[in-house]
Amino acid sequence: GAGVSQSPSNKVTEKGKDVELRCDPISGHTALYWYRQSLGQGLEFLIYFQGNSAPDKSGLPSDRFSAERTGGSVSTLTIQRTQQEDSAVYLCASSFFNKAEAFFGQGTRLTVV
Amino acid sequence: AQSVTQPDIHITVSEGASLELRCNYSYGATPYLFWYVQSPGQGLQLLLKYFSGDTLVQGIKGFEAEFKRSQSSFNLRKPSVHWSDAAEYFCAVGEKTSYDKVIFGPGTSLSVIP
Numbered sequence: 001g002a003g004v005s006q007s008p009s010n011k012v013t014e015k016g017k018d019v020e021l022r023c024d025p026i027s028g029h030t031a032l033y034w035y036r037q038s039l040g041q042g043l044e045f046l047i048y049f050q051g052n053s054a055p056d057k058s059g060l061p062s063d064r065f066s067a068e069r070t071g072g073s074v075s076t077l078t079i080q081r082t083q084q085e086d087s088a089v090y091l092c093a094s095s096f097f098n099k100a101e102a103f104f105g106q107g108t109r110l111t112v113v
Numbered sequence: 114a115q116s117v118t119q120p121d122i123h124i125t126v127s128e129g130a131s132l133e134l135r136c137n138y139s140y141g142a143t144p145y146l147f148w149y150v151q152s153p154g155q156g157l158q159l160l161l162k163y164f165s166g167d168t169l170v171q172g173i174k175g176f177e178a179e180f181k182r183s184q185s186s187f188n189l190r191k192p193s194v195h196w197s198d199a200a201e202y203f204c205a206v207g208e209k210t211s212y213d214k215v216i217f218g219p220g221t222s223l224s225v226i227p
Contacts, residue, residue, distance in 0.1 A: 033215065042219035043203060056214060091157070095215070101147065102205070102215050104157040 002026075004105035006092050012111045013082055021077040021108045025094030032075050033095075033102060034067055038088040046090075049075065082112045115140040115206050117218035125224040126194050134189040134221050136204030145207035146187040147215070148178055152200040160202075163187065174198070199225045 005024040013019050025032050034046040045059035049069045060066070064082075069075040079086055089109050093102040116139045126132055138144060146163040161172025168180040178189045187204060204218040 031214075035217070042201075043217040045216065048214050050214070093157075093215075101145075101159060101162055101207075103159075104149075106156045 004092055004094050004103055006090075006105035006108050008108060009106065010109045010111075012113060015084060015112055016081055018078065018080045019082055019110065021079075021090050021092075021110070023075045023077070023092030023094075023105060025073065025075070025092070026103055027073075029094035029096055029103075030072065031095040031102075032069055033093045034075070034077050035091045035093070036088045037091060037107070043091070046077070079110075082110075084112045086110060087112045115144060115208060115216050117204050117206050117216055119202075119204055119218040119221050121221045122219070123222045123224070125226060127226045128196050129193050132189075132191045132194045132198070132223070134202050134204075134223070136187045136189065136218060137185055138187065138204075138206045139185065140206055140208075142209060143182065144209060145215075146178075146180060147205040147207070148172065148176070148187075148189045149203045149205060149217075150174075150200050151203065151220075152197075157203065160189070194223075194225055196225045196227060199223055 007022045030051045032049040036044040047067045048056040064080045067077045089107040091107045093104045095102045118137045120135050148160040149157045150160050151157045160176050161170050163170050163180045171177050176191050180187050201220045201222050203220045205215050207215040
């Protein structure tokens with residue numbers, strides 16, 4: 001596609017429910033990132049996929065968070081048993097191998113009530 | 114591992130004044146360096162990037178940045194700020210390896226006084 005696409009753009013969920021956030025990167029981009037941005041805060045790194053290498057999961061805040069990337073393209077970030085502190089904008093970005101310039105999607109705004 | 118610091122959490126400048134946003138990085142080799150801007154309610158947009166060559170790079174919207182290896186810095190500058198420049202600015206560093214991971218700084222919030 002022309003840009004990084006994220007869905008849904010907004011998600012309201014009840015505390016304790018599971019949510020799935022989707023990211024469709026730019027075609028041909030081998031690297032994919034997930035970041036979290038809480039209100040008024042900077043970018044918190046969550047997870048990084050690069051080609052067929054094992055993902056860098058060092059930023060995932062708890063075992064309730066997981067992500068997968070199928071076929072080296074689309075990625076899904078899953079948050080289990082959501083808590084109110086999970087409310088944030090979740091941003092996905094992708095980049096070309098060895099160029100490292102990241103292109104961002106518009107984000108998914110998650111609200112846990 | 115690489116890291117990025119932006120010492121100024123928030124800066125306020127008058128419209129028409131000059132601007133410099135600071136960025137320092139920690140990395141063992143010459144990294145890729147970026148500045149991104151996030152306007153209110155908008156996504157992140159790349160302002161400029163440094164990969165190699167001339168250490169003074171020009172970006173969009175009249176911004177420039179200078180890579181200073183000796184100071185491990187990549188400060189963003191603009192000679193005359195416009196009210197529309199009010200936004201969050203993020204410095205980022207990428208690895209010149211096969212791994213390609215990009216790390217972002219905490220951001221600097223810029224307010225512009227008319």
